[in-house]
Amino acid sequence: MRFMLLFSRQGKLRLQKWYTATAERDKKKMVRELMQIVLARKPKMCSFLEWRDLKIVYKRYASLYFCCAIEEQDNELITLEVIHRFVELLDKYFGSVCELDIIFNFEKAYFILDEFLMGGEIQDTSKKSVLKAIEQADLLQEVSWASELT
């Protein structure tokens, strides 16, 4: 996976994760272009499209578009599953996740993403172990806050 974007129907970017080194200017341009293309698509249309030399896989969950850019040899259908798994993780973590959760706790969303994907690839195929790892990390964070106060 080259990058993953999360944006709302109004065209506001909520999350962006780039797995390749890209200049800031180029990132902005790509995001703008892609948002335009994806937001223009009608509801029943195909989830895959070709853009530049990449394949774009996107899926809409409520008001958020999850958009991944994969390479020529990657499997589009399994990428859809990856997106779905990520949404499930968010859902489990936040408890019935909605866009607001991601807006106000974007750092947690990133932590979850970083525990789930690394370098564009899945780290662990078991949902439970990912959630457990995040839980543990959060606990560690709490402990370190607590030790700061005492």
Added chain:
Amino acid sequence: MLGYPAHFGQMECVRMIASPRYSEKRVGYLGAMMLLDEKQDASLLITNSIKNDLSNSNQYIQSLALCTLACMGSAEMCRDLAPEIDRLLRASNSYIKKKAALCAVHIVRKVHDLGELFTKAARSLLTEKNHGVVHGAVVLITELCERNSETLERFRKTVPDLVQIMKGLVISGYSPDHDVAGISDPFLQVRILRLLRILGRNNEAASDAMNDLLAQVATNTDSTKTVGNAVLYETVLTVLDIKSESGLRVLAVNILGRFLLNNDRNIRYIAMTSLQKIVGTDHNAVQRHRGTIVDCLKDQDASVKRRALELSLALVSASNIRSMMKELLSFLSSCPPELRSQTASGIFNAAERYAPSQRWHIDTILHVLTTAGGDVRDETVPNLIQLITNTSELHCYTVHKLYRALLSDISQQPLVQVACWCIGEYGDLLLRGECQETEPVQVHRAQQTLVFPSANSDCDPVNPLTAPLSLHNSTPDSRIRSIVSIYGSCIDVELQQRAVEYNALFKKYDHMRAAVLERMPVIEKNSQGHTNGETIKESQTVKVKPGEPQQPANQVCDLLDLLGGSEQPLQPSPALGSAAPPIPVSTPNTVGGDLLDLLGGLEPTPITPVATVTVYEKDGVTVTLGCEKQSDSGLTVTLTASNSTESDIRGFTLQAAVPKSVQLHMKAPSGDSLPARGAAKVTQMVVLNNPNKVNLKMRLRISYTSQGSAVQDTVQIDSFPGLGQ
């Protein structure tokens, strides 16, 4: 970050990463991943922190470091830290191992040479129980094999292990941890299949080892959900890529066929993408699904339409051309604008290759021009014109159709161009034909409407004016002349120029008009795609310049040009200002050889062993030829003309034609008038270059005006004195 500039945060990140507290580290690393990338200098500052954190006792801190390195590690950082990663790959818990594996993937992507470092560790990781670790290992091995063919050879030995793991996944019972909709760990399955594809490519032994497994996966996987389809898709891709046995291939194509019938648009899309890849090799298998593919042309989705179009064009063959063309033409009328030009060119290619009859071919092209004229390529027009001239029996039919099409819709430029040309050439057929109600009046009115809108756009103005002229030739009508004169004062410079030239043609050179504007002969097809048709038009119009003394010669020039583009014979003297257009170097035309014969009237000249020889003597005009060898292949020929009649001769020109491989260059003549009674002579030098040492022949055309009448004659020179045959 989230759209707001955050440069100030970079140093903060560096500070926080260095802090001992986990909470700060966590946020610091996150900040680093978001704000820093390898191009920033600050990223180097965190290298040391990462190094320290990689050896931290707390695995979560280690994981933060690994994650950050995998996300934004630059080449230098990777080089520095690679040994650390390798250490972690071998000796740590599975949580870290899986992360280290993916970090290694990033390192290999950044610095290819470091792949060697991880090969051994990767191999051993395959035997682990933890799915995450195995998954990481498979990804790492895939990356290593893709980069380096030696590593690929080495990892071929792992095929049995991989097959074993896959079998375990497919057959094993329900495993709650990794199950997705009934499929056991589909992510790992897909990854393994992909690695098997790479290992089995071009290798018989490896492919054999996987055959059973692939068959098993293909048949046992449940395809009701997307997940199952994802695994099946990967299996199909693998089967088609390795050296699988034919039964397996048929199975794979059948799965794709099933996908095509699936209700889910995504599945149909990827089915067509995969079929596109194999349509070259397994053509017949894909043909079976032609019906479904053609149906997909009518799908709502643009991506599906595009895929269906590409696949349909690939499936066109001689047997199904008629039905496919019907579908494609109806698609053209309703397709989205971005696909139009692709469809049009595809249709043209298919029509060219498989047209069952000329008439069908012309009909198809006309249909395309009327529906999507604006999107066709430029060479379509000359190609179509050539096709039309070649099918002489259909001239009448074609011109009628074009005329009617033009009456209904004048906006499509290529159509207008073709129609103009045809009406000009075959206008008499139009009037004579079955279409009784068409009167000359209507045709001319149509001409007028043609010329007016074209003048406003910036399309080629030559056509609309040339056509009425050609029409006039066959069916004289004074209105055409008035139309043309109107344009004598047009704002568009090109149009004005042409109009003035044509007017001159009417006024001064009326006697030649018929010859200049007579019907074009059949155009030879040039392999370049640049037909002689274009050159002819150019040469025709360019030559009609009023006040040129060489008028008669030019008209002849055209005729000669018409028949053989490859000959470089016609070099009117430079005094004309090289009016001859650059003739494209085309494939040797058989016509070229005939050129010399076509002009008729071979007059064998007696071979005289003197240095100069009289090559032509008639009506008091004598032309003598002398030649001198300049070099091994170069020859200078001097032509001298004299006039022994009682009256002066004006406008005397000589033109020469030589065989194909010989290069000819005519220098300027000393003059163009021959005073009476041989008072003065006209000489002209011709430089010939004969590198291939072919039999040198030259055909000379002599033209002049004497006592008010134009005279033209031709003579062939077969031997050159002083050359030594």
